[in-house]
Amino acid sequence: MTVLPGRPPLEQGSCRILHLEDDPMDAELVAEHLARPGPACMVQLVATRASYAAALAEDSFDVILADYVLPDFDGLAALTMARELAPGTPFIFVSGTLGEEAAVEAVKRGATDYVVKQRLARLPVAVERAMTETRARVGQRETLAALRESEARLRLALSAGRLGAWELDLRSLALKASDTCLANFGRAPGSAFTYDDLRAAIHPDDREAMQAAVAESIAGHGDYDVEYRTVWPDGSVHWVQVRGRTIHAADGTAVGMAGVSLDITERKVTEQKQALLTREVDHRAKNALAVVQATLRLTTAVDMPDYMRKVEGRITALARAQTLLAEDRWAGADLHVLLREELAPFLGSHARAALDGPPLLLPANAAQPLTMAIHELATNAVKYGALSVAEGGLAVSWAVEQRSDQPALLRLRWAEVGGPRVDGAPKRRGFGSRVLDGTVRVQLGGKVSLAWQPTGLICDLEVPIGLDGGRDDRAIGRQAPEM
DSSP states (O other), rough: OOOOOOOOOOOOOOEEEEEEEEHHHHHHHHHHHHTTTSSOOOEEEOOOOHHHHHHHHOOSSOOOOOOOOOSBHHHHHHHHHHHHHHTOOEEEESSSSHHHHHHHHHHHHOOOOEEEEEEEEGHHHHHHHHHHHHHHHHHHHHHHHHHHHHHHHHHHHHHHHHEEEEEEEETTEEEEOOHHHHHHHOOOOOOOOOOHHHHHHBBBBHHHHHHHHHHHHHHTTEEEEEEEEETTTTEEEEEEEEEEEEEEEETTTTEEEEEEEOHHHHHHHHHHHHHHHHHHHHHHHHHHHHHHHHHHOOOOOSHHHHHHHHHHHHHHHHHHHHHHHHHTTSSSHHHHHHHHHHHHHHTTTOOEEEEEOOOOOOOHHHHHHHHHHHHHHHHHHHHHHHHEEEOOOEEEEEEOOOSSOOEEEEEEEEEESSSSSSSOSSSSHHHHHHHHIIIIIIIIIEEEEEEEEEEEEEEEEEEETTTOSOOGGGGSSSSOOOO
């Protein structure tokens, strides 16, 4: 290795040069020119093919200088070897025999420059220019690598967020859409998707709003943000949110738009369910208040403590129904659980009630009325029927009848046994009877059948499952004909 005399150790901005030259005098002359003011240089001199190949394999250099005519191989072979072992390293021919045609051929094959030995004064300039160009290329490669890495991170972020990217040329209406964006419109990755296809995919009821949002974004230089329904090729309807921004030329002309898309179908379904749930809760709350009002108005008692006890029992039954519905997010209430919870306060610790029937989730609109009906039956059983004596008991059974052209029918039987002897129907129709009639018949469109057998009361209820709630629940407070 040859270090130029008078030069300090290599620092930032220094230059490492590999010089292929078999003539020591020419090598010394080249070194003298390189030693003139300029970047600090360290030159490694090699003279043979083998030493040249070893140097290329073992070390890295900023510039390669080479004679054109060598004892055991020529300069073009040295250039080829450099392109293979040190691609991207500037290669400059320094020769006294390089003609114009050979110089042109050398440049075609990848040489950076050539300097004739008769004009070595321009060698430092050629080396500096070669290094500058190399640094520029390295900077470009690093910039491109950083850009590709940034784009990869962006694609990853878009994919993780299920965001599709799109671009629209407003002059030609050429649309570019990423695979995720295509998926948001029900298209396969890489499939053709034009702006006309986009407009056709938008639900007819939403196209006008979409076009108005585009026009407003272009005219007002603002962001584009719109939600609309899309009809997929399979006919299914989905929701998509599209955001973007208009791109303007220097003169202010809108030339394009770019942005992202997001499938928000799941969110929209959740919002719709939430809205339905809110309306349902509001409806049920109004119903509950109506029931409470009727209870307060129509409950009869011999004194205030008796009145308070009856009212409290009925309102507590109503609260239990509300709790069961809230636990299942107002999707419905399990009939077995509803019966067990409602009968527990009347039975105490004694197993005096048999429950028998298939699993059944009552619709939300049926749970509250049935709870009130069961409460009145239990209250009557405790006061006058089977639950008024220790040896009495009751059996509650149910079955569901499926009907092809109508909602399924719930058949529930309440049968009391072991209570005081029953000598027939009561002479007076009380509030409990009106609750049964109002909840089952008026609210739920069902039927109530009461049979006062000597062994105890048998009550058969028939309730259509799935009927829409919305009847006038205040009907339980109306006068009804005698049974």
